[in-house]
Amino acid sequence: MPITLEDLKNTIETLFLSRSQLDAALESTALSDEVERAMSYINGGGSLDWEYFNRILIAANLGPVARPLFERYFPRGINSAEKLSEGLSGFMKDALLHFGSFHQAFLRMKADVDVLPRVEQTFGSETRAPFALSNPLKVEQLAYLGYVSGELPVRMAKAHKTILTALGAVPPGEVSGDSIRAAAKAAGFDLEKELATLNEGLEQRSSRQVTLEEFVDSKDDVQRSIDQFVEEVRRCRKAGIKNQEQYINSAAEMDVYVATSMRDDRDYREMNSFIDQVFGRRDIDRLNLRYFDPTQAYCPNKYDKGLVECLMIRCAKVTIYCAQRQDTMGKDSELAITLGLGKPVIVYVPRGDTAEDRATYDRRARTFADIHPLSLQVNQTTGNTNGIILVRDANQCADVLYALAKNQLKVNVTRQEEEDHLSGEKTTYWVLREAVTGNNSVIRVATGWKHLRTAFWSAFRPDLHIP
Structure with missing residues (x-):
């Protein structure tokens, strides 16, 4: 033709x-x-x-x-x-x-x-030696590494002590639920709140919960349960510290950093399941990637934790940002820093299990795709724009991760025009969208404004003449 x-x-x-x-x-x-x-x-x-x-x-x-x-x-x-x-x-x-x-x-x-x-670069290899943690924790133990869930035995012990204090204020022979409540009220204790904390811990331990009257007869058993709980959390946190040390030792070879904000047992279970689905998929598993699993690592203080996370972001080739019901400034900062370093960011927004969750997560996905202020950053070294890649499930995430690792990311280029109805000005720009997931995430933008283009690239590449 x-x-x-x-x-x-x-x-x-x-x-x-x-x-x-x-x-x-x-x-x-x-x-x-x-x-x-x-x-x-x-x-x-x-x-x-x-x-x-x-x-x-x-x-x-x-x-x-x-x-x-x-x-x-x-x-x-x-x-x-x-x-x-x-x-x-x-x-x-x-x-x-x-x-x-x-x-x-x-x-x-x-x-x-x-x-x-x-x-261009690739990472991961079938000939690479596999990496495995020496002290992996079971899924039911993971929440003990959290600063909220992990503090439950401490709160449980304080509640036990408070109830015992109220019990000690009741004269011998007059011990009853009402007398203990009266003693607690006189001492300024919220006895029902303390009992609820105690039963929360017993439930976590799969132990039978107790009423105030039953507590009087089983206080020694409760104390033993608390002691066992504290000891288990201690063992898990020591294992988490050892895992963290393994990650630190492997920082220079890190491929993927997983950014999360986990607070309770549900968060830990969901993140553990997601990470297993992504990195356990056969094609990803064969690449022997080095990835930081935050559900298995623990730092005794927030400052060390922050430094470890900064180290992982600096060394990893990709960050996976996991959007959850509650996010933090720290996690949003990790997204922005990774983009500013010119590295890919995969943003995982779950689909949700309930109608309420689905509506919430759909709104969050639209925000990341269209209007999130951090969804597009400038690589501070090269000046190139860098945008997020939105995924909605573990399989999409694995698809994108594999494409990035093998340098096979599919993309489409389009020229777009936008008119401001008040000024009457029409602007033109080019966008590069990923074509792996169907979410059409914008990962690069180039301006058509010649004045801005000349000034911008003169700042980032003064050695080149950019017309």
């Missing part, structure tokens, strides 16, 4: 701010003549090679490119509109993914044909 001038315009239009700008570029006699000759050659059965392509670039005042750069995007030459489209699409994706603008990508790749292989 012959290639026409309209085919050519439709293929390369996305590179320009508008069709009128494209038409203006083609008004040059030198360029239009060279393009006419090229189309005639293709329509006669020919295929544009590197030398022929460079003649067109020179006519367009862009200058020639090295043969390896031409062959990267047009390995078999250009003999149809389809081949031209395939090559240009590949260039646009590389340009936005790695450089932040078509202009900068062309200039840098033209100056150094090896720059792209240096910015």
